[in-house]
Amino acid sequence: MINLASRDIAHGFGRYFLTSVGLGLLIGVTLSMAGIYRGMVDDAKALLESWQADVWVVQQHTLGPFAESSNLHDDVYRNLLGLPGVAETGNVTFLTMQVKQGESDVRVMISGFEPGRPGEPALLMAGRPLTRPHYEAIADVKTGFGLGDRIRIRRNEYTVVGLTRRMVSSSGDPMVFIPLKDAQQTQFLKDNEAIRNDRNRLAANPGLNRAGVPGLLDAVEANQFSNRNVNAVLVRVTPGWNPRVVADNIKRWKYLQAYTGEEMEEILVGKLIATAARQIAVFLVILALVSAAIVALIIYTMTISKIKEIAVLKLIGTRNTTIAGMILQEALGLGLIGFVIGKLLATLWGPHFPRHVVLLTEDAVRGFIVTVVICTIASVLGIRAALRVDPAAAIGG
Amino acid sequence: MKWKLFAAAGGVIVLFAAMVWFAFNRGPLAPVAVEMAAAQEADIASSVFGIGTVEARRSYAIGPIQAGRVLKVHVDHGDTVNAGQLLAEIDPVDLLERLKGAESMLDRTRNAVAVAEAQEREARSRHTVASANAARYRDLVQKNFVSREAAEVRASEASVTQAAVDGAQAALLAARGDVERAARDRDALRRQLANLRLTSPVDGVVVARDSEPGTTVVAGQAVVRVVDPRSLWVRARIDQSRAAALTIGLTAEIVLRSNQGEVLRGRVARVEIESDSVTEERIVAIAFAGTPPLSVGELAEVTIHRTRSTRGLVVPSAAVKRVNQQHGVWRVVDGRTRFHPVKIGVQTLDGMTEVLDGLKAGDRVIAYSSAQLREGMEVRIGKVS
Numbered sequence: 001m002i003n004l005a006s007r008d009i010a011h012g013f014g015r016y017f018l019t020s021v022g023l024g025l026l027i028g029v030t031l032s033m034a035g036i037y038r039g040m041v042d043d044a045k046a047l048l049e050s051w052q053a054d055v056w057v058v059q060q061h062t063l064g065p066f067a068e069s070s071n072l073h074d075d076v077y078r079n080l081l082g083l084p085g086v087a088e089t090g091n092v093t094f095l096t097m098q099v100k101q102g103e104s105d106v107r108v109m110i111s112g113f114e115p116g117r118p119g120e121p122a123l124l125m126a127g128r129p130l131t132r133p134h135y136e137a138i139a140d141v142k143t144g145f146g147l148g149d150r151i152r153i154r155r156n157e158y159t160v161v162g163l164t165r166r167m168v169s170s171s172g173d174p175m176v177f178i179p180l181k182d183a184q185q186t187q188f189l190k191d192n193e194a195i196r197n198d199r200n201r202l203a204a205n206p207g208l209n210r211a212g213v214p215g216l217l218d219a220v221e222a223n224q225f226s227n228r229n230v231n232a233v234l235v236r237v238t239p240g241w242n243p244r245v246v247a248d249n250i251k252r253w254k255y256l257q258a259y260t261g262e263e264m265e266e267i268l269v270g271k272l273i274a275t276a277a278r279q280i281a282v283f284l285v286i287l288a289l290v291s292a293a294i295v296a297l298i299i300y301t302m303t304i305s306k307i308k309e310i311a312v313l314k315l316i317g318t319r320n321t322t323i324a325g326m327i328l329q330e331a332l333g334l335g336l337i338g339f340v341i342g343k344l345l346a347t348l349w350g351p352h353f354p355r356h357v358v359l360l361t362e363d364a365v366r367g368f369i370v371t372v373v374i375c376t377i378a379s380v381l382g383i384r385a386a387l388r389v390d391p392a393a394a395i396g397g
Numbered sequence: 398m399k400w401k402l403f404a405a406a407g408g409v410i411v412l413f414a415a416m417v418w419f420a421f422n423r424g425p426l427a428p429v430a431v432e433m434a435a436a437q438e439a440d441i442a443s444s445v446f447g448i449g450t451v452e453a454r455r456s457y458a459i460g461p462i463q464a465g466r467v468l469k470v471h472v473d474h475g476d477t478v479n480a481g482q483l484l485a486e487i488d489p490v491d492l493l494e495r496l497k498g499a500e501s502m503l504d505r506t507r508n509a510v511a512v513a514e515a516q517e518r519e520a521r522s523r524h525t526v527a528s529a530n531a532a533r534y535r536d537l538v539q540k541n542f543v544s545r546e547a548a549e550v551r552a553s554e555a556s557v558t559q560a561a562v563d564g565a566q567a568a569l570l571a572a573r574g575d576v577e578r579a580a581r582d583r584d585a586l587r588r589q590l591a592n593l594r595l596t597s598p599v600d601g602v603v604v605a606r607d608s609e610p611g612t613t614v615v616a617g618q619a620v621v622r623v624v625d626p627r628s629l630w631v632r633a634r635i636d637q638s639r640a641a642a643l644t645i646g647l648t649a650e651i652v653l654r655s656n657q658g659e660v661l662r663g664r665v666a667r668v669e670i671e672s673d674s675v676t677e678e679r680i681v682a683i684a685f686a687g688t689p690p691l692s693v694g695e696l697a698e699v700t701i702h703r704t705r706s707t708r709g710l711v712v713p714s715a716a717v718k719r720v721n722q723q724h725g726v727w728r729v730v731d732g733r734t735r736f737h738p739v740k741i742g743v744q745t746l747d748g749m750t751e752v753l754d755g756l757k758a759g760d761r762v763i764a765y766s767s768a769q770l771r772e773g774m775e776v777r778i779g780k781v782s
Contacts, residue, residue, distance in 0.1 A: 131745070
């Protein structure tokens with residue numbers, strides 16, 4: 001028994017293959033969309049995994065530091081270290097800003113950390129960790145900065161001494177790590193004009209600039225232009241302690257909000273990228289519908305174009321199941337080639353996306369099953385058309 | 398027809414093979430790439446880095462000791478001044494008049510002394526006559542030439558004039574005391590006047606002229622500020638975690654923000670005993686080896702070289718990780734990762750960490766990786782990209 005489908009495909013292979021490529025492009029886009037969502041989740045997880053914080057301590061009644069803003073005093077860690085189960089603490093700050101890179105500028109998230117404490121980027125792919133307490137930076141490779149480059153952040157220049165990867169904020173901005181004290185200055189220090197302006201305002205305030213008290217104005221200025229805040233304190237618990245217990249302890253006694261690592265992941269994944277995830281889900285459904293429609297139309301037109309041959313087949317007594325099988329096999333073949341091309345393309349163009357794209361094997365399997373189902377359903381239209389062909393059409397014309 | 402069929406089948410197989418290859422080499426199933434580095438013997442130069450500002454060790458805020466109005470300011474910003482040089486004057490208001498008054502008071506008391514002296518002389522001469530008379534009458538009474546009564550009158554006259562002499566002498570002493578007091582009053586006013594002339598206590602440079610003539614200043618408020626330019630140093634803040642074993646005399650390098658290309662030599666001149674407990678920094682003063690630049694308040698980066706360099710085993714600092722509160726390095730055993738605890742020593746500024754225990758020279762450790770490492774992970778040794 002000869003296989004009708006393979007014969008038919010071989011007959012018009014060029015056209016069939018081009019159609020598959022078209023479908024493959026569509027499947028590639030679909031897989032990439034799913035990959036983008038997976039990438040967002042993965043980025044969030046990679047970020048948290050890199051810090052290995054068991055407990056995140058933030059301002060009371062906030063979902064900080066990513067989902068909401070959070071400010072703590074930077075000596076809070078001393079109180080925390082005194083609590084049972086707390087092994088290590090680290091102050092961190094976060095600030096998203098544009099930094100100049102040659103002629104253009106790049107959007108980055110600046111994170112301040114204390115070298116040797118939690119908050120340090122764990123993974124380096126080149127260079128070295130920070131060894132000086134000021135003016136050095138570790139940049140994510142996605143920022144485009146290389147080792148030895150100088151980054152200007154506000155009024156200071158930082159030398160890139162190390163490169164890390166997979167450290168991006170929830171909105172996809174690559175991160176730049178700088179020493180905490182510099183970051184505090186960056187975050188809260190105003191530009192020089194604003195400082196001078198504020199100084200003049202203070203000097204014009206007769207209550208603060210009093211003739212009989214020469215040092216008062218200086219003291220007020222020093223107080224106004226210094227900053228001792230951080231956005232979060234990362235805590236690592238002593239081995240054997242349950243982070244949940246430590247977090248509850250902090251919440252109860254220190255009047256701060258504390259999240260365990262899992263809760264922070266839930267905030268990052270569940271709250272910050274929830275809208276983006278829904279957006280992508282709707283898009284995926286639309287893409288599936290479009291793919292189904294295209295496969296259906298292609299199979300239908302392919303069937304219509306060989307109406308005469310089908311009539312001849314019927315005339316010579318071919319069974320309906322054979323004809324239906326041929327059309328179904330062609331549809332599945334289209335889907336299979338399309339899927340392989342799509343998967344290949346998604347893998348190839350994945351790294352060129354600005355955000356991290358993760359192509360999970362289970363997503364590919366799911367995509368394959370959906371492709372097969374869609375192709376099967378889409379072939380129904382063609383099969384119906386083929387079965388309704390009158391054998392007499394072969395000779396009647 | 399047959400070749401077309403084969404071509405089609407072949408094409409599909411190639412595509413499928415490509416997909417599988419990609420999945421295992423580029424996709425999530427690909428092993429983590431790691432870059433290795435060997436532990437090696439090297440010179441370890443332990444140094445610390447900090448930032449600070451150029452400050453004057455000796456800075457003088459020169460102002461009046463009581464409230465007053467500035468009369469004249471003789472120097473301006475940047476002027477070199479000598480010790481004792483007049484810098485500014487405060488309006489004396491009525492002090493000059495009071496000084497004149499004090500002087501005329503002194504003259505008056507001097508005249509009073511002259512009067513008292515004359516009176517004393519007069520009293521003495523009266524007494525001389527009276528006592529001579531009394532002596533004569535005493536002789537005459539013994540010879541019975543005069544009555545006893547007359548002699549007693551003469552004796553009484555002599556003691557009266559003696560009392561007058563004593564009184565005149567006391568008055569003279571009092572007048573002399575008045576002169577002394579008036580002179581002291583005059584000197585005090587002169588001192589006060591001199592105090593209104595603000596002079597430089599040292600050879601130095603004027604760094605600020607804070608008040609202009611006509612301004613009223615309170616006691617202690619600076620009119621002019623002078624620094625000793627040879628006493629400029631950098632007060633640097635060193636993170637407490639790296640501030641161990643800092644002693645006076647260590648060599649240091651200073652880079653000023655205004656001249657980042659040039660490295661100035663310096664020496665630790667003071668390690669302050671009191672740390673800043675809020676910022677957790679130790680304050681260390683570094684004196685310039687050469688002539689200090691005249692720029693007070695400028696930001697400076699300081700690198701202090703702690704000791705002579707020693708030989709030791711080092712690995713790149715990037716290789717040293719902390720897992721479960723323990724320092725260690727990742728090594729590759731049979732293509733899989735293994736965490737290897739080590740004891741670490743100092744970290745150099747160029748990113749090498751001394752290994753005190755746990756590794757020997759030539760041992761290879763993972764320096765860089767393309768993903769977070771976990772125990773027993775399959776890795777591929779090569780370039781991390």
